[in-house]
Amino acid sequence: MTTVGSLSPSTGASGAGELLQLMLDGTPRTRAELIRLTGLARSTVGARVDALLSAGLLAPSGEAASTGGRPPAQLAFNPDAGVVIGADLGATHALVALTDLRGRVVAEKAFEIDISTGPEVVLDRVARTGRALLSGAGRRRDELVGVGIGLPGPVEHSTGRPVLPPIMPGWDNYDVPAHIGNALGAPVLVDNDVNLMALGEHATMYRDVEQMIFVKVATGIGAGIISGGRLHRGAQGAAGDLGHVAALHGGSTPCTCGNVGCLEAVASGPAVVRALRERGIDAGDTRGLVQLAKSGDLAAASAVRDAGREIGHVLATCVSLLNPSVIAVGGLLAQAAESLLAGVREVVYGRSLPLATGELQIVASRTAGHAGVIGAATMVIQHVLSAEQVEAQLSAAAAG
The missing domain is CATH 3.30.420.40 (ATPase, nucleotide binding domain)
Incomplete structure (x- = not known):
């Protein structure tokens, strides 16, 4: 069996943190298995295991199958x-x-x-x-x-x-x-917040996905980017600020950032509520808009779908640039998922190259508001x- 190259051959309890990384997958292992995995001396592994047991980070987890004699004890990461x-x-x-x-x-x-x-x-x-x-x-x-x-x-x-x-x-x-x-x-x-939603959605539902975008559509619009399996924040932490990208039909609509024509100004929950109010339909707020759309109100559903199209135009560029496997859409307005996602999918699949969209999933968040x-x-x-x-x-x- 190959050894884990990141583990250093130092002695004593030093190196216990590196040994713990092996155990974070939740798989119970015996001391003998850890010795084989790491290639380290029995005494070194023993000292590191004992340190982790004393700290409560490892705990006994039953016994392995016996090959003769007393069954060896297994250890596992202790999430408590x-x-x-x-x-x-x-x-x-x-x-x-x-x-x-x-x-x-x-x-x-x-x-x-x-x-x-x-x-x-x-x-x-x-x-x-x-x-x-x-x-x-x-x-x-x-x-x-x-x-x-x-x-x-x-x-x-x-x-x-x-x-x-x-x-x-x-x-x-x-x-x-x-x-x-x-x-x-x-x-x-x-x-x-949307960086953390991306991290939560990825850790819970898409752990094996290397490239992913999480989009939050609520009072504002933003995206969290998972690249190479890790959260990508950008040089100053501003990566994924989709809400202040110019929208295709943004025109001169003022935005809270002081600019005009931003995606957030025309496709966020409050923006859609305002657009409906101008047509004589008072949804109250974003929650009211979601309820109208889900109850079958054609005007509300159409307005939410239009918002999805605006978001889709921006995401089509992101797809060409980042080539994600999954785009997960969350936030309050995404509770009207059928209408919003229909608009997003229509534009992204229509505007992006087939090579980038052939296996692309555009889905509603699956963490039920806990991302x-x-x-x-x-x-x-x-x-x-x-x-x-x-x-x-x-x-x-x-x-x-």
């Missing part, structure tokens, strides 16, 4: 070794969830917000909800390994600070990680369970 809080914040809604270390949601709370009230009000509510979820699940504060937050605007991922977010007055350059970190006592990672919180948790999990972070945690525990 800690918990993560993931928060998906939109312009008017929030979903906060508590997950295990596999990103499985164990408790959640949804509530209405107004993102324009500013960071203190919104983030204090998130922190209170997180504490309530921990308490309700019977988990201690020291079991919280991290918090992930998705925001509906551009974010400098390295600092977790929003950058000139169009619909978030008072949030520009606000230190979100410090605010939440002080309130919950755990590391905090922040990203754009954002799962992605937020996945972002944290990938960080805290990386080899480097596990090594740091074990070293700190040993020193303490």
Whole structure:
């Protein structure tokens, strides 16, 4: 059997973080199997396994089939070794969830917000909800390994600070990680909400897909890009900002970003609601529009399909540029999936080359509104369970 080349031949518990990477696939293995996989000495593997067992990151998982004598014990990654809080914040809604270390949601709370009230009000509510979820699940504060937050605007991922977010007055350059970190006592990672939706959808439903685009259509429009199986943020974290690409029929329609003719200005939920109102049809808001379209209202369904066509023109360019295998569409307006997707598919399949669309799937999100919180948790999990972070945690525990 070939060895795993990334594992270094160092001795002792050093290298336990690298060994853990083998176990994150969830497959139970014996110590003997780990020795064969890594090519490392029995004593080296033993020290690393013992360190991971002491930290609770590995746990016994039954016995392997016996080849004579006592059956060898199996070990597996322990997803209950800690918990993560993931928060998906939109312009008017929030979903906060508590997950295990596999990103499985164990408790959640949804509530209405107004993102324009500013960071203190919104983030204090998130922190209170997180504490309530921990308490309700019977988990201690020291079991919280991290918090992930998705925001509906551009974010400098390295600092977790929003950058000139169009619909978030008072949030520009606000230190979100410090605010939440002080309130919950755990590391905090922040990203754009649609990036995290892409990460969550990919981790949950399309783990084996290398190239994927997740499109959120709600108050705004944005995309998260999975390239080579990893989230692609771009140089400054602005990759996938589809909402402010010029729309084919955008004309001089003003946009919240200060420009005119943006895709968001003509194809977002509020834009479609406004267009219908000008025709004497008052859907109220995006939720009302979705209900009208789903109930068979021809004008609403037609307007949503037109929005899908506008989005499709922009996505056709993305397909030619990125050649994804899957385009998943989520967000509030995507709940009228039949009409919206019909418009998107019509244009993308009609405008893009057959080579790029022959096996392309354009589908509704399959995570039932949980892509954002799962992605937020996945972002944290990938960080805290990386080899480097596990090594740091074990070293700190040993020193303490």
